Amino acid sequence: MNYTTLSKKQLSALKAELELKYQQFQARGLKLDMSRGKPGADQLDLSMGMLDVLSSKDSLVSSDGMDLRNYGGLDGIPEAKKLMADLMGVDPSEVIMGGNSSLNLMYDMVARAYTLGVYGGEPWCKTEKPKFLCPVPGYDRHFAITEQFGIQMINIPTDENGPDMEMVEDLVKDPTVKGIWCVPMYANPSGIVYSDEVVERLARLDAAADNFRIFYDNAYIVHHLYDDAPKQLNLLKAAKKAGKAHQVYMFTSTSKISFAGSGISAFAANAENIAYIKKQMSIQTISHDKINQMRHVLFFKNADGIRAHMKKHAAILRPKFEMVAGMLDKNLGGKGIGSWNTPRGGYFISFNGLPGTAARTVALCKEAGVVLTGAGAAFPYGKDPEDKNIRIAPSYPPVSELEVAAELFCICAELAAVEKLLKE
């Protein structure tokens, strides 16, 4: 039954029915949170062993003889650089270890590029109106960074292959365009995996600005829900072949592998960028936490160790994602009032309702005790031009709570859609 074909009378009856269901949910006094991509407690339990890998009986020395307890090691200990390099498919010499989050690392890279400049290019602040390309829907915290620096953001539509590359290729001819935010693997929130063609075209981008950079946030690089993990072209390698390696900044972290907030992060780029950034960084810090880097190395051993660990995460997350996707299929399928992805990895389900219903759906959920990410959050300036996208984060609540929240979500999305159709 496609709701868009219903008469006003039918819609009114449906509305009354949905309102009744909604009121029943309201009466339950729920207090559930599907707003952020936080790991659940059971996922965090998987890494508790990391707290035991170093004790007062151990000697804390890196393979190059550094006392991990003392100053030094600006770009990280060799073992950690190797671990993260293997994960990112680059050489350890192309890695700088960051602190406890890649968000901070990305923020600092934007801040440096904006104020101090990048290898071979002047500071972005020297451009009167610097701009950034933002594939949408995207990661709200990315957009918040560029917004804080007053960088104008341009929405780039995405499809199942990634951002609209024709538009990107056209826009980078403008020298005031300084960068693009990308989440190439299980994009936040759409869950899409950039196709090799898209990665190839990103690698070859012929930007007019010599201080243009691709901020390639590989936050979900090993965050597969299923065993058939997609293979993806390596951007830095492809960009090297295209003679455009200087345009690539890659990021990742263990925030959703070990402990969120107590993980390690890593940055990868070509030799010139690395040397330039290390020099800039040396004024900001002496080193990040080398002991914590060693904890990760000892606990995971190598990149395969991380991949094996991620299968345990997947076993916990998969039922949650399948439950929500199943609920959406069952309750909203075929009604013509929304579409959603069935992600193969990452942390989110992206729901697109009827235009003009997202804010209302989120408000209805909130009034019944279920917090979702704010409508529009996945767009620059928090403004979804169609007011239709909602990011669902199924990772944190236990399955039982999630089921209730997802059921309520469906009712709210349906109610908002019916209200909307009645007004048309």
Added chain:
Amino acid sequence: MNYTTLSKKQLSALKAELELKYQQFQARGLKLDMSRGKPGADQLDLSMGMLDVLSSKDSLVSSDGMDLRNYGGLDGIPEAKKLMADLMGVDPSEVIMGGNSSLNLMYDMVARAYTLGVYGGEPWCKTEKPKFLCPVPGYDRHFAITEQFGIQMINIPTDENGPDMEMVEDLVKDPTVKGIWCVPMYANPSGIVYSDEVVERLARLDAAADNFRIFYDNAYIVHHLYDDAPKQLNLLKAAKKAGKAHQVYMFTSTSKISFAGSGISAFAANAENIAYIKKQMSIQTISHDKINQMRHVLFFKNADGIRAHMKKHAAILRPKFEMVAGMLDKNLGGKGIGSWNTPRGGYFISFNGLPGTAARTVALCKEAGVVLTGAGAAFPYGKDPEDKNIRIAPSYPPVSELEVAAELFCICAELAAVEKLLKE
């Protein structure tokens, strides 16, 4: 025997004698480092117990119910804020926890003030030629930060009470003056402790710029070498009384208490600054490492625990400082070619040779295998206008090595002085 009264002939004889001694040292092929204020391995051993305070058997929850392993807690866990607040003599609500170093925290505060602005004031970058006051000799890494942002630095002479406050009070009438770097307790490198009068005058500073801030780096807040720790007026409290609390930014860290690079850092300021900065920070990070904050809380328990721990550091450091100071007294005392402090805490001995001899002394030491901090490092732009100041860092080498290094240092300082006097 005061060298400045000697004849050229006497000086020449002395020179030959010193050169012989110097050559003997050179022949030993030394490789010693007195360049940075690094803790020694035995000092780091004092904190090894910190690696045992948390294990996989513990529940990692803060007093306000936060799962330390997950996202959240932008300004730190309540227990850590209390610990650092007690150390700094402020209220926990006046504290924001930083990452693994106060250097990074200070850098970020400068970066934010420069690009984004401070509470009640526009970004420093809006001022055509922003300036900073730099008590000298001072901390090279402070000066490197302001230099990186292109902030013009003005040398402020210091005496045994702290910076020349008359000069400071006069200069802050200029609205392009945006801040001052201070190390109030055992200043780096002079070791002086700001007098209460100086702190009081800092607290009352009537700066013309509404975005003026005192960067008060209490790096050595509990780093006493002797039991008679000085009491010092609390800047934030005094500034509150004077109605100038908004001008105060205070910093400290456990870098030289627990592990350098794996410690925790803290920032303190009044409520308005804290609220404003937390909002700015929320774009940069979700939180710093809460697990490591808890490790520090469990290991030290409270501020008194830290103070007791610092007595163990002092027991290791005191003989090193006394050895170097004793060597300087014995070998250079009464010769009229230099003066030095006998610090009661901190990490450095500041040596002032004859004008025009510091670079030569450092070069002589280096050629004989002893690395010192570069001459001029304690001044903005690395330029000691008189070329006389050398920072000696006695903490890292074992006493036996230190003795050799200090003996060589005396010969080099003497030789450089004699060379200089011969040219006059």
